[in-house]
Amino acid sequence: MDESLLSPVLDDDGAPFWEYAAQGELRVQGCAGCGELRFPPRPCCPHCHSFASAWRRMTGRGRIWSYVVPHPPLLPAYAELPGYNAIVVELADAPRIRLVGNLVSGPDAALNSVSPDRFRIGARVQAVFTEVNGVTVPRWVLERA
Incomplete structure (x- = not known):
């Protein structure tokens, strides 16, 4: 692949997204408290403010x-x-x-x-x-x- 093409920016919050992608899985971060899904990944749920999360397979x-x-x-x-x-x-x-x-x-x-x-x-x-x-x-x- 051409190294001059844009690459994703990797960060701690989004790391699991890329790890699952490497396994051929599309997963989205969800709140372990209220169950709401969120993207882009972030540490806190915008709905209930919980810091607990789980990655759900799509x-x-x-x-x-x-x-x-x-x-x-x-x-x-x-x-x-x-x-x-x-x-x-x-x-x-x-x-x-x-x-x-x-x-x-x-x-x-x-x-x-x-x-x-x-x-x-x-x-x-x-x-x-x-x-x-x-x-x-x-x-x-x-x-x-």
Whole structure:
């Protein structure tokens, strides 16, 4: 993978997210007190203020809530990837949780592997995982109809 592409910023609160991703699992932090899910991960529940948390496994299914295809590419490392995208996915298991990623044709496919004319708000997607600069990240593929 190209080391000039953006990598996730790792911190203590989000470390379990990336550890589960490395195992091919999509998990979201939840409050062990009130049960509410939260993303991005943080030490305290915004609902009940508990510091107790647990990581809940998600199905990895969701729908495209929003997307953008930047023209021209905004960063030099992406200049060779015209048509790359950034999408916001609303999780099927937790509709208030939205994750940002890329829509690709397969786990290790290029960021521009899906034609922009295939993007639709509400399109169903499934998480897949690939390594970027030593960190396994979720990306998204269109679900088969």
